[in-house]
Amino acid sequence: METAPGNGAATRSRATMLDVAEKAGVSLKTVSRVANNEPGVSSDTITRVEAAMDELGFTRNLSAGSLRRGDGRSDSIGLILASVDNPFDGAMHRAAEAAAEARKFAVIAASTDESPDREKRLVTALISRRVDGLIITPSGGDQKYLLPEMELGTPVVMIDRPPVGIEADCVLGDHLEAARLGTEHLISFGHRRIAFLGDLAHIASVIARLEGFNAAMKAAGLAVDPDLVSVDNHSENTAFGSALRMISSANPPTAIFAAQNMVTYGVVRALYERNLHKRIALVSFDDFHLADLLDPKITVIAQDPYAIGRAACERVLERLDNPGQPPKTTIIPARLIRRGSGELPPDSELGGSRN
Amino acid sequence: METAPGNGAATRSRATMLDVAEKAGVSLKTVSRVANNEPGVSSDTITRVEAAMDELGFTRNLSAGSLRRGDGRSDSIGLILASVDNPFDGAMHRAAEAAAEARKFAVIAASTDESPDREKRLVTALISRRVDGLIITPSGGDQKYLLPEMELGTPVVMIDRPPVGIEADCVLGDHLEAARLGTEHLISFGHRRIAFLGDLAHIASVIARLEGFNAAMKAAGLAVDPDLVSVDNHSENTAFGSALRMISSANPPTAIFAAQNMVTYGVVRALYERNLHKRIALVSFDDFHLADLLDPKITVIAQDPYAIGRAACERVLERLDNPGQPPKTTIIPARLIRRGSGELPPDSELGGSRN
């Protein structure tokens, strides 16, 4: 077992290309040529330079090169998510990372917690680090603040939600249609009192999902009971409380549409708490681990976060290679997976007597 | 709705401090002073400079400053995880991000997928970007390759697993003790045929957990059946297959210790598949969403990934402020949460006749 002498305190200084050049007996520029695999260096020189690099433990400073180069490329992409801790976001992140890796790009991910303010600050922080492109989950407000950066030529791709106030590339699920699909599914099983529980109301995708829900209800000639619409449930606990209140009321829903993964966790918990999980139907937006091992198995509208993350990153790289294209929106379809919870019939005994 | 003219194609160029200086009628250095909140600038000048910055949409280039400054600080920390897509890793990431944010550090996270080779390549990539510190989940092999970088003064903190071949700061769960605890728990309910299912055998924490399992078995005078020890289950599906084979055999275990979250998912699925989830006891390493809504509820050894992520990031910052400290290991305790699955008694009917 070796110890790094004075771990944390520098005992040597970092080798530069100049150090390598001296050691190898060549000029600085030749070292640069070798580091960049530029043609026109004799194989003998390459060998000598590489040996010197190894001996000195040389690691080039990418930022220095980026500074000098006209384009100023940093070979990194900023990824702004709601939270790196959310499974859906984690999946998008992983896919983006994989797509970026092929081109040696690093991904710098950051969490907004759905705060428009944090979103702006994170964008500034990433731009200060001169990321070559941005993938953003817009968290509300508008995205006009991005215009100057976009005019500078930085590719910006929105994921999961469209931007507000500007045009930009988007990679999205079709929240409205998917929510309509899920709601229609419940209606087709005879439900008339259907509840909607969603995340923060300022999030575009939440609004779209609520619209899809309302559209399906309206098309079926069903009234939406305001008591059965709950938004701003930004944690499992909040959703748990809201769901508990609804299902414990005198006039509970016979079915619930849970419009986000964390919301679903809270709703499921509430249904179990009141032992209503086999009596109240449930459709969840977003699939999740073990959904098919609960009783009943949970019917979901499954988006494909990997496909979204990959497509977004590829779009950034595409724009980097080929600037000036008009904005493009890519829709990644969601699909309904029937598992049981969404196919429960209305329970006429709920809430005492009434239907 | 405004459009960024030629979105993706630069229509202007980025303003530098020199541009701001000209516009504000001051020198470059004065702009730098304002950007850095340095004292000794008249409030009148500050106002003029800030107005010029706003007008030009100036965003400073952090890398350029970092290059010039002696320390070369980039205000960023590299975080190497097994996978940003794993819930445990996502939680560590979130906590590290929060701790870094207070000091305006960015976190660059990357996934090794448990490949020692990728680990090395990622470290090189991060060092090329001159991160100020590294938080690493060692994925196997040894970490001697880090010594040159540590001698250069870069703080390196290992999380979740100790490094091999070098000394460094660590923030760890006590895998061995925690696994012993979980195994003893099963033994205390009368189990004698206990299975162990783990992730890749080259991962230090997997080895430690297996040691803890073996130690508990030995201390209780119980033989470990090699057929009931399965490692290298690196996906839910692999774990599912291994568990299915064990529980379908002529001589199945009466209890299972699932040593990682993904492994647990596979094991649970196999138990449900064979309808043995209420007959074979289960303890899971790592807590997970909805563990308490399965039937039976899953008993877990819960680590605290947030505490681990936070402590690791704080350690990096500490070392940055105060270099040269000796390596320190921080142990974040795990706790047993009894929920039901770990308290099932041995089922003597399993496997036909035998116990």
Added chain:
DNA sequence: TTGAAAGCGCTAACAA
């Protein structure tokens, strides 16, 4: 095939 000189955007060191 190789090298010399200039300069990317910024901050350190010093001067006024």
Added chain:
DNA sequence: TTGTTAGCGCTTTCAA
């Protein structure tokens, strides 16, 4: 309180 000059580590440009 403000400015001037040099130079971080690298790549560009041009010359040999």
